[in-house]
Amino acid sequence: MNLLPFVASGIGLGAVYALSSVGLVILYRASGTLNFAFGAFGGVSAFLAWELTQDGLPAPVGWIVGVAVSTAIAYAYGRFFAPRLSHRDRVVRAVATLGLALVLLGAMALYWGVGVARRLVLPTDLNFVMLFGVRMSATRLVALGVALAMVCGVGLLLNRTRIGLGMRALASDRNISATIGVRVIEIDSFAWLVNGMFAGIAGILLANINRLDPGFLTFLVIPAIAAAILGRLSSLPGAFIGGMVAGMIEALLVAVPEVASLRSAGPYVAALIFLMIVGAGQGVGARE
């Protein structure tokens, strides 16, 4: 069987998962918080972009406002609420973000409704490219390009800037970093800001590639976590590759008729098998 067409179709989804898992890992490394509200941030961004486009505004305005709002929500949570839980263990900090996710999910479902067949249309949907003999929309390649560019940008940020140095210091040891004068709250808040930006862009792309639904976008976080686990929650390249692998697994399962309908569970099963065989290893907080 020629699997290349399925690989081609998995590029877009893989890029979204890669973007999401990198966004999760950046925040987790710096602040020790795994953000379960990542998908909900993305949902808010996608719905705002859709709403503003429906109101007749140019699409780029919608995207910018959507990403700006998701970034602002993430920053506000990271700056004002997250520090109150900074002394609690990682699982409590992660569970708190579930509360934020539910608030945003409820607000989205209340305002925009659920169960409505909607999709966020992007201009690149009208352009097609031939890849591996498959005619696919340019959006999927754009998603891959955006994901690669953002990961490279974050790599540069971490390695070339002072705030990146602070983020790496916090990832290494929070207590020692605080002792030597690293501004923990400022850097944590910045990590939340980056997380919100990644979520906003991932949400817009997923709302285009798949569908615009509050529950679906909120639970984007589950495959993103699966992808991040494949990168052991600590490595950015690992998270990117994990995301691409998770997207490919979902796409390739379409080729197997017996399990095609279960394909969305593919990334979870892969992550569970990975954890059972390899274990959490030395991943950050693996045995906390």
Add this chain to the structure above:
Amino acid sequence: MNEAVKTEAIPLVLPTKAEITPAMRAAAIVVVVGIVSGVIAMTASGYWLSNFTQAYCMTLGVLGCALLYGQLGLVSLCQWALVGVGGWISLRVYHSFHPPFLVTMLAGGAGASVIGMIWGLPALRMRGLYLALVTLMLAGAFQTLVIVTSFPVGGPGFLGQVGASGNDRIMMARPLLASSDTGYFLFVAGVTLVCIFLVEAHRRSKPGRAWALIRKHEHMAVAAGVKIVFYKAWAFALSGFLAGIAGALLAGLFGQLDASAFPPTNSIVIFIGTLLGGYEVWLGAFLGGILTRFIPALLIDLNVNTNVGFMIFGVALLFALRDPLGLGGQLTILAERLYQKLQAQRAS
């Protein structure tokens, strides 16, 4: 001599607080659950009776979740999926053999217990955040699986599905002596009471002591001769059993189960109920479970969009994390203080 007199003058035994015995705690469980259930059975309309029956099923889910979090510090975000597993197995058993309801219910409990133990396997190697992630992924995977396979409705084959029209669906029967809505509610209340006692019996005996030691320090527990794997697996099995019983009771309430009713959100809501109610005492699980169903039912009754419920639960979680005692813990402390005050007054 004078010294000796002085020594005798000092009371050797300080006045102790009135002791709350296990028998009194057991009586309190029976009285509280009995009175609450009795009042609901006598006053609730059909709508509220159905919702309180579901609330008691949620209580069983919360009871299992609180057992894992309170005793071992393990965050399980797949409890509602285990309710679904129990419901699926009980429906499968019912449509295959038509056994008495109690057998169907226990089969659901036993099946979910085994699945819960298997799902808990990662906890033997890791805990904390990783277990929360694993269980959330399992909840997501279960939703995908159950939407594809759906719940058995009496059709042929293992999956037991019928044609698209669905006219040939067979409803699962309730217990013979509890076929009415009120009778079934009281039956569910009775099962809930037994399950609360089951958990209390565990907490106050050897498994409870082993769990406490494991939570304190695993290496210390090993040194003390506690079989870590065995007792952790036991906790997951018991938690799964309670969820499975809840699934069977839900299947009995509606006669069938809807696949769309098992999203990961409900597992999260069960965990929120665990924190809201409090995970240290049985009353916490009882109240937490009731709240998780009562709030959405109240919103529907008041014609308020049920999505507001998600927002309420989300905010509640953010606040509940700051109060480890929860509603049940606070009320228990209040009741104990009141009792001790009354006893002190009586003694004086």
